[in-house]
Amino acid sequence: MKKALLLLALTAASPALARDTVTKVKLADVMALPEAKEKLDGSVKFFMDGAKTPKVLKTLGTDTTNKKTNGVGKSDDYACKWAALSALIALQEGAKKNGANAVVNIVSYYKKVEFKSATEIECHAGSFVTGVALKGDYATIAK
Template identity: 40%
Template sequence: MAMAILGVSITATLLPAQARNVKYMVSIPNTLESEQVKAKLDGSVKLFFGPQAYANDSRTIASMNAHGKMSIEFKADIASCQASFADALGTLQNNAKAAGADAVVNIVSYFKNGPVMSSATEFECRAGSNFSHVMLKGELVKLSGK
């Protein structure tokens, strides 16, 4: 009996893990209208995604990364991705306010060491077995005229 249990244990450890890593490209405009984003953002910091134009004479304060993570347990992948995006945007907003910035510009998404996704219309999200992840980079700036 002990040999049977040992055999099953060894076999289980040798099987490859069934890790899930599904890539989604999610709409930024639709997500900005979601309840998750509306609950996280207060409108005090302007957000400019990818190549969106902003005032040329803005003063850059800092660059930063933000990671949004949300449980998938009771949500569909896209809803979880939207909540992760809201979480990451909330981090960008809060750090911008703390630094005296009134905008975050050149916001791009990426995953780990992969390529950067610079878009005004989509962000990258990864859905795993338990969580969705959104990673954003942006520049905290003080817009001109303020």
């Protein structure tokens, strides 16, 4: 009987734990984080799909990132900015490995669903984990 009651209590509580709050953060706000200034060295520029982009001289492939952060004890906004920064760091590393100086046409790509914005990144905040997935094209742009 106790096991049945415990199972019932856990089942009833599980929807409350399955939070998936969609939040949008501005790329400019992520880039303004002190940690962004430390970890993004400026050698790679980032351009959201729809944003004004310098002339692309060469494209060097497409890549996707899927970064998560612990959301416990953090506001959704802060956790989303942190996850977005992690995704940008991964794109910066990939761009350098591919000889690119930019990542262009960046879209949010959470669960393989595109969200396009010239200024915003889509983030999904859960009860425990917050995630950002980005997809973009490595490119060489005119300086």
